[in-house]
Amino acid sequence: MMQNQFLIPHFNSIHVSSTFLWFIFVLFLVVYGLLSLVLRYHWKQYGMNTRAINLVQIVFFSVSALFLLVAGIALSIF
Amino acid sequence: MLNLDPDEQVVLEVRKHWIVFVSQAFFLCLAAIAPLVLVEMVLSLIPFKVLVGGSAAAMATFLYSLWILILWITFFFDWTSYYLDVWHITQKRIIDVEQRGIFNRDVSSIRFDKIQDITVEVRGIVATFLNFGTIEVQTASETSGNFIMRHASNPEAIRKMVFSQHNQQSERTQPVHIVHTHGTEPNQRQ
Numbered sequence: 195m196m197q198n199q200f201l202i203p204h205f206n207s208i209h210v211s212s213t214f215l216w217f218i219f220v221l222f223l224v225v226y227g228l229l230s231l232v233l234r235y236h237w238k239q240y241g242m243n244t245r246a247i248n249l250v251q252i253v254f255f256s257v258s259a260l261f262l263l264v265a266g267i268a269l270s271i272f
Numbered sequence: 273m274l275n276l277d278p279d280e281q282v283v284l285e286v287r288k289h290w291i292v293f294v295s296q297a298f299f300l301c302l303a304a305i306a307p308l309v310l311v312e313m314v315l316s317l318i319p320f321k322v323l324v325g326g327s328a329a330a331m332a333t334f335l336y337s338l339w340i341l342i343l344w345i346t347f348f349f350d351w352t353s354y355y356l357d358v359w360h361i362t363q364k365r366i367i368d369v370e371q372r373g374i375f376n377r378d379v380s381s382i383r384f385d386k387i388q389d390i391t392v393e394v395r396g397i398v399a400t401f402l403n404f405g406t407i408e409v410q411t412a413s414e415t416s417g418n419f420i421m422r423h424a425s426n427p428e429a430i431r432k433m434v435f436s437q438h439n440q441q442s443e444r445t446q447p448v449h450i451v452h453t454h455g456t457e458p459n460q461r462q
Contacts, residue, residue, distance in 0.1 A: 207321040207323050208321075208323065209323045209325060210323065210324050210325060210326075210331060211325045212325060212326060215331065215334060218338075219334075219338075222338055222341075226341060226345065229345050229349075230345070232374065233345070233348055233349065233352060233374075236352050236356065236374065237352070240356050240369075240371075240377070241355075241356070242274065246355070247355075250348070250351065250355075254344075254348050257344060258341065258344060258345075261337045261340055261341045261344065262337075262341065264333065264337045265333075265334050265337035265338055265341070268330045268331070268333035268334035268337065269330070269334050271326075271327055271330040272326040272327050272330035272331055272334065
């Protein structure tokens, strides 16, 4: 029986380059920025400016910045 | 944004019990530690080699940071849905904000004089110990229907508060103007 080798892509290894990871990082930043805007809109529009909302905004953005920094540093080392 | 009357203030905000949100967050915590446990297993299962053109530790840190950030934003989407799904009880009415997910939001309100009855249902051992349950406000309104909140925190206290506000509203004295048309002075009573 003949096997059709063209139906399934076949590879033994993938190569992860620095350019590829930077591309993922930039794409991630764009998506993350959009989602953050959605959250911020809801907090601003419907949150009634309560203490909880203000606190949540600080925590969200500061921890996000921390992890983005870690990701950026890791990528620079890579 | 709530559109309140000038003399209207929110006296109580009613949300679902925190256990509802914590149970959602628990799965995110599991997802956060999952890569640390599963990475070796997944790498052994995939049918190809990953050739890293740099430090493998740096790449792992980078990918794990992104994973945590995905979970972090998911956590806040969940929290926002939880926090914005609320009943605002004012001196005059109940404003029901139903936030289903992040992009689905309904706001309706019912004045106290339209409320017919309030039922509270606490079912199960967990609900009894943590004091949460379903509260249903039955209304005489044809447009808004009944207001229901499931897993509401401290439902009995909410029921008492609504009845208390309802009674205050109905007992509040209204100015009555009596007009005499046969030569006597108009009288005003409160």
